[in-house]
Amino acid sequence: MSTVESRRGVAVLVTALVALALAVVPGRPAAHADAASRGGDYVPFTVARSVLDTRSGAGGVTGSRGAKSVTTFPVLGVGGIPTSGVSALYLRVVAVTPTADTYLTVWPDGATQPSVSMVNVMATQTLSNGAIVRPGANGRVAVFNSAGTVHVVVEVHGYFTTSTGTTNGGFVPVTPSRVINTNTGLGITAGAIPAGASRTISLATAGVPVGAASVFAQITLSPPAARGYFQATASGTTGVQPLMDYENGINNAAGTAITLGADGKVIVTNKGSGAAHFVVDLMGYATKTSTAGAGLRPVTGRLYAGQIAASSSIDVAVGGTNGLPTRGIAGAALSMQAGGGSVAGALRAWSTGTAEPAATQTQFAANSTHRSSTVIKPGTDGKVRVRNLSSSAITVYIDLEGWFAEPQPVVPVVPDTPVTVVQAPATGGQLVGALEYAYVDNIGRVVIGHQENLDNFGTVQYTVISGNEAFTGRPALNAKPDGSLAVFAQYSDGGDVWSSSQTAPRAATWTGWSDLGGSLAAAPAAVTLANGSTALFAADVDGKLWAHTAGVWRNLGDVDLTGTPVAVQVRDGIQVFGRVSDGTVGTLLFRTDGTTSAWTGLGGTGQGTPSVVVYPGYRLRVFATAADGAITTKVQDAAGVFPAAWDGVGTLVAAGAPSAILDPQLGRTAVVARAADGILHASFETTSGSGVFGDWSPVNTPDLPSATDPATTTVNNGSTPLWTITYRAPNGTVVVYDRRGVPGAAAFGEPTLLAAPR
CATH class of the missing domain: 2.40.128 (Lipocalin)
Known part of the structure; x- marks a missing residue:
């Protein structure tokens, strides 16, 4: 028998399925493409557009801003900035002679105020910094002043498009390098630039071709004798573009975008009342070619908050966070704050896994805090290495303002992938939870089934929740702490993982999609951790096993993994099994504390x-x-x-x-x-x-x-x-x-x- x-x-x-009348949750625009195909082009100005100056009333606001004040002002449609089609703006933000130590935060009007700063300044100082900021849906931007009263100036150096044009291109990274230094005569006549004097410099060097539209750079000044600012004029034009405000007696640094002339040259002028040295560290450039360069994807998020010991370095995960892929990032727009040390110093940032450059980013004085912006191409596993160049421990905050997307591979829709079925936890006084089904059909749709009556399999309600987006592989389902379920599916453009959740426990409706990033080769496995949160495990094209916990993808090692792994709860954490490229099976333990055992082959x-x-x-x-x-x-x-x-x-x-x-x-x-x-x-x-x-x-x-x-x-x-x-x-x-x-x-x-x- x-x-x-x-x-x-x-x-x-x-x-x-062909007869389904299915509800559709609208998809969001696909990410991860180069500037030539999906927008993100940079359009530079030769004349900076003043969108806010509380001294003159530009932007419709007059008078210094008070402590904890929020000031909004229009940016779209101002000074030649388009009224639509703008994904983000490159701003120069200036804090002018505050009455107390303070910082300024800038963000899209109508959005939640972020807990980050764009400019840090001490009482009576005037300092500036560059920032990439999205406009609000109403075409306006908001600025917050933390303490005291302060005048605020905001200028636009250029903007990023939402769709591809024919005359502008995207971002191209270069190895961070020092290209101009008046202290040594590198790329320029040696000697400080006198008050009111100008020098012509060529930035068509270090990999920047003649004809590039602009460069993204870090400007550093050794302590000048007086305060002031530098401005730039692109060669062959008469436009004026203020670059940075500086203070006397301290090292100064600011991120900026510098518009170039057709010959790759720019004229810099010292508008201070004393001589000042001028140093430029190059990070990348924007092309004028619509088929070249990486497009900007505006994303904000904190990447690191903590201390860095004296003369030490840390690796900061950029790729695999905030919905970013783990590879294919041409550059990450970072805002870096450092301070609290007993001596002056600087931060240096570069691609993990590459040689340490001579370029620096944030400069800071003893017992003070300073912030500067930069663009760095992440290295190994999507990380950036950051070194404290001072002899004192410092507190560092690193924030993400956006990233430049290289072309991402298209992952084909795999036909005939299995269905995933789980029973949701019982909630709301119910004795048992509903059954939930998920699969990706042969044209890439994510289909969800919801079954309340567990004794009647003819009561399943089906819904397509992927709109016109295409997914591939077997989706994963897992319960959230509130008892609702989340689905995790591999997106076909780039291979990252997107997630959607039930709008409530036992609901037959689902939220819009969130991009969890990842750059994976196959669909993920999902499992619940001891704290009730979900962990994802997946392989990339190199066979590395990645885990996604607390919003971050982390490389667990190159084990030559192929396909989708399987993960199960055990006493000490999560046991992960997978098929290796030679056909054998292997396993490792992902412990409750986040550490892992060695990968063990099972033959x-x-x-x-x-x-x-x-x-x-x-x-x-x-x-x-x-x-x-x-x-x-x-x-x-x-x-x-x-x-x-x-x-x-x-x-x-x-x-x-x-x-x-x-x-x-x-x-x-x-x-x-x-x-x-x-x-x-x-x-x-x-x-x-x-x-x-x-x-x-x-x-x-x-x-x-x-x-x-x-x-x-x-x-x-x-x-x-x-x-x-x-x-x-x-x-x-x-x-x-x-x-x-x-x-x-x-x-x-x-x-x-x-x-x-x-």
Whole structure:
């Protein structure tokens, strides 16, 4: 007698997708493309546009700004700035002679005020800094003054477009380098620039071609004898572009965008009352070619807050945070604040994994705080290395203002991917949670199924939640702390992961999508951590295993992983299993504290994602498909050690990955796999805990063949424990078999057939 035993019936859920009348949640614009295809071009001005000057009333505001004040002013449609099609502006923000130590914050009007500064200034000083800021939906920008009273000046040096033009291009990074230094005569006549004097400098160097539109640079001044500011005039023009305000007696630094003449030259003029040295560190340039350069994606977020010890460095994750990919970032627009040290010093930032440059970013005086902006191309694993060049520990804040996107690879839609099925937690006084289904169909749509009645599989409500965006691979579902579910799916443009959530626990409606970044090669696995949050695990094209926790993707090591891993909760954290490029299976432990064990090879050669069953005591049994299609298994001993050998499970030749489950009623392990003809077969342990498996027996019939690997799910319906097998047929229909445990036997329920939702 077959170990499937008596099959008194088959409960079948069939959904004809072509007939679905499905609600659609609007998608958001795709990200991760170069300037030539999706916008992000930089349009520089040769004459700075004054959009706010509280001294003169520009911007419609007159008079110094008080402590904790918020001042709004228009930017779109002002001074030749377009009224639409602007994704962000490059601003010069000036704090003029405040009555107390203060800082200014600038952000899109109507958005939530960020807890970051753009300019830090001490009482009576006048200092400036560059900043990339999005305009509000109303075309206005807001500025906050922290303390005292202060005059505020905001100028626009250029703007970034939302769509590609024909005369401007994107950002091109260069290795950070010092190209102008009047202290040494590098690229310019040696000697400080006298008050009122001008020098012509060429920035068509260090990889900047003649004809570039502008450069993104850091200007540094050793302590001048008097306060003032520098301005620039692009060669061949008469326009004036103030670059930075500086104070006497201190090192000064500010990020800026400098518009170039057609010959790559610019005339700089010292508008102070004393001589001043002038140093330029180059970070990159903007092209005038519409088919070249990386486009800007405005994103704000804090990347680091903490101390850096004297003469020490830290690596700051940029890629993989705030929805950014882990690769393909031409440059990250960073705002860097440093201070609190007992001596003066500077910060230096560069791509992790590359040689340390001579260029510096933020300069700071003893017992003071200063902020400057820069653009750095992230290096290894999307990180930037930041060094404290002073002999005193300092407090550092690093904030993201945007990033420049290189062309991202398009990940093709993988056909016939499995369905993911989970039961949500019980909430709101309910005894049991609803069943939720998720899959990506063969044209890239994310389809969600919602089933409240756990005894009637004909009550599933289906919704497409992906709009016109395209996804690929098997999506992951996982519960959030409030009991609602989130879905995680791989986006086809760039391979990052997007997420959507139920609008409330048990809801059939879902939120818009959030981009979690990532640059992955396959869809992720999702699992709940001990604190109730979700961790994602996925592989990139290099075979590195990445984990996404607390909003950040982190490289767990290059293990030559391919495909989607599987992750399960264990006593000490999360055990992750995956298929390695040579066909073997491996595993590592992601501990509760975030550390990991070494990657351990489990041997075997084959294909597809393994399947794992967790037994009491957190003993694990792994199933995998061998190279010849045989289903194999191995189980940990009492000490948690896997044996060297894999045991075969019968003689079935499988065409894909298995799915295994612990029968909730009978305590026997079952494994289901698909044969080449689309017939699913199941094999059961002969007795609970024996590890001996019986013959394979067919589950479905030839008229309902499976085009996908099966998914098995335990279901608590509040009465009789059951489990299900779910798959998709070749025509895209979804089929569910439910199996109910009956004392003394194991049987399928009576068959039901579901018509397509209307």
